[in-house]
Amino acid sequence: MIVASNLTKRYPGGFEALKGVSFEIAAGDLVFITGHSGAGKTTLVKLIAAIERPTSGSLVVNGQNLSALRPSAIPYLRRNFGLVFQDQKLLFDRSVLDNVLLPLQIVGLPQREATRRAQAALDKVGLLEREKANPIALSGGEQQRLAIARAVVNRPSVLLADEPTGNLDSASADAILEIFRAFHQVGVTVLISTHDPHWIERNRPRVLNLDHGKLT
């Protein structure tokens, strides 16, 4: 599903965020990317989602080599992903439901079917009764769950989350991680970057630990 070999990312100015990282993630895996702040977790997520391009090495996702991907093909690649960001990137000029509708409008799903699916996604993260609210009125944990609903509404084959529990208390963080595990259990490949060790210690998933841009 995702194969990285000798993956390196150097930013303008010379900082090397990733130094020759190689790994393989099979379809249906649940993998955690851990490491200290600045270890390269976010960079790795951005490379996989084709938000940034590797400086060298190869990264193959779904059989497509991202280094050789045409810019016009990137949107279609991203539709395979459900992306959850640390800062959620919710839109506060529209309702909770409209936030979840956006990915479906992008693929051109008819309104009625889209609404039905968006409501189902909101139901899965426990936010259905808040569908008319503005996201600004939601708590931090609820906002993160909304971001997850938006990420999964398009039924992606890969869920990719960058520090989804970063700003949450441990109870909310556990609830979020349980939602991810539920998606993993129905066959979705889940990749989560986090520096929060509690849940990992209890559940022992597969872990890619980064240290100063290298896998350890």
Added chain:
Amino acid sequence: MKSWLAQHRAALTNALQRLWSAPLNTLLTLLVIGIALTLPAAGYVLLDNLRVLGNSASGTQQISIFLQLDAGKKEAADIEARLKQANLGNWRFVPREEALKRLQGSEGMAEIVASLPRNPLPDAFIVEPRDKAPESLETLRQQFSTWPKVAHVQLDSAWVRRFDAFLKLGKLAVSLLAAVFAAGLIAVTFNTIRLQVLSNAAEIEVARLIGATDAFIRRPFQYFGALQGLFGGLLAAVLVALGLKLLSGPVAELAALYGGKFALAGPGPLDITLLAGLGALLGWLGAQLSVALSLRQLD
């Protein structure tokens, strides 16, 4: 196909909502576009009316053929036969006696005519050709002057040619004006769309991250620009019609003073469609340019 339609409908709805959500901005922009389109449109309508006026003022588009003074009945008959053969339109013969009588009838001329030792006027033909195009009138004038015993051919439509030249000049001026205002319209749309794109930067960023193509992102802005141009064009049509309505009274009065009847023709359904369509096209073009540039800046 179904999803394509759904996407376009969504983009159109989105554009309408944006126009509606900032009514004052929308109104001001529409006024700017409307006024920019009104000036050339009004110019065209006025020129069109002048053209109609020029055409309707027939009877002045005559060619007078003056024969030499020594031309007799036989020569006149010969010219008459040639005119009959050429079958150009209406013509009539004015014998020199009749011409003198008419001159005597004119105010203040009777004494002068009476003092003349003999009739100085020649026989004449007055031709009203069916084909009133200035070029063909000129051709006829040249043709007539080669006929025997013809002293002088006068084209009484010199003013028609001047008028025609004036119309041509007017058309050119209006076209230049239209080009300038079209550029203005594109610039106005460019600017409004640019502000739209920048104020929607967050949405655009998110949409791109979750798989929106550039076409998807551009679409609502293109509709926005096109709708703005369309409504601006309709507003211009209303303004032109309103202006003509205000002018129609004084124009009728003026025409009556000259002993004529003339009514201004307003923009017809075709003109209105054309104006709205042109506005939409220019708006779309401005939006297209603006969104392409602004998106590149967001990258």
